[in-house]
Amino acid sequence: MTLDEFIVAFAAEFNDTPAEMFKADTDYKALDEWNSLTALSVISMIDDEIGITITGADLRSCKSIEDLYSLVLAK
């Protein structure tokens, strides 16, 4: 999965935030819609799409979507 594809998949887990809001350097934890449900959805999405299980601590440790993408690839 490329970074661009990852961003699209990441954005798809949100219902109210427009897709164009999601960029490589988006600070996802600052989004209004970031909460335990969207966090859990992102964990499930990464598990389904990439087969990697990340933790809440991983999500907290990253700032941008690209950081998260790099962390997932490194696992």
Add this chain to the structure above:
Amino acid sequence: MFNPFSLEGKCVLVTGASSGIGRGVAIQCSKMGAQIVISGRNVLRLNETLKLLSGERHQIICADLSNQEGLDSLIDQCPPIHGVVHCAGIPKICDVKHIKRDLLNEIANINEIAPILLTSGLLKKKKLQKGSSIIFIASISGICVSNVGESPYSATKGALSGFAKGAAFELAAQGTRVNTICPGLVPTDILKLSNELFSEQQLKDSTIGKYPLKRYGTVEDVANGVIYLLSDASSWVTGTNLIIDGGYTLN
């Protein structure tokens, strides 16, 4: 001393006894005089539990309840008992739109199907003596509340409460009672694992204030409810859900 909660002379099967609520239930019930049959998958950890039990004549039956062979093996080896406490369970966190058949099969198999089939098998093989008490460790998650990602867990725990009603009705004729205990959050090993999504501090901040009694539950809190439901003190109690949650569901 008058003690209607004594478990002297009773033999009780406890599943999931290698850790958490199951281990606590086994220990507390042994202190009340019961002879305990502890079951679980990990023989090393069952031996640790065994060492913590008061009194003697307790026994271990190692079995994996996720498959029929394991269930049959436990049922066959089980001595005649006066009570069974179904503690074996797993948490699974998943948001609704990512639920998959495999996840549902796994959590339902352990939390719901295994205890129901074990109950059925124990009855069929006449292992449960007249006047027995059957107890399912369900949860407030399901019949009372739920949370983000908890729907599969709630579904299986709520199912236990439903099953307990039907079984209570059917088994009343032989004097067998069937009840559930619905604990609030009790920090055990499995819960710590499932809560890794949030930091411990976050979890504490967000939840302890929701308990009017201002503390988390302990395995002993749950085990004390089990003692009541196993003992003759509850001989007119069947088909109920005993909520032990520090007042959580009052909110």
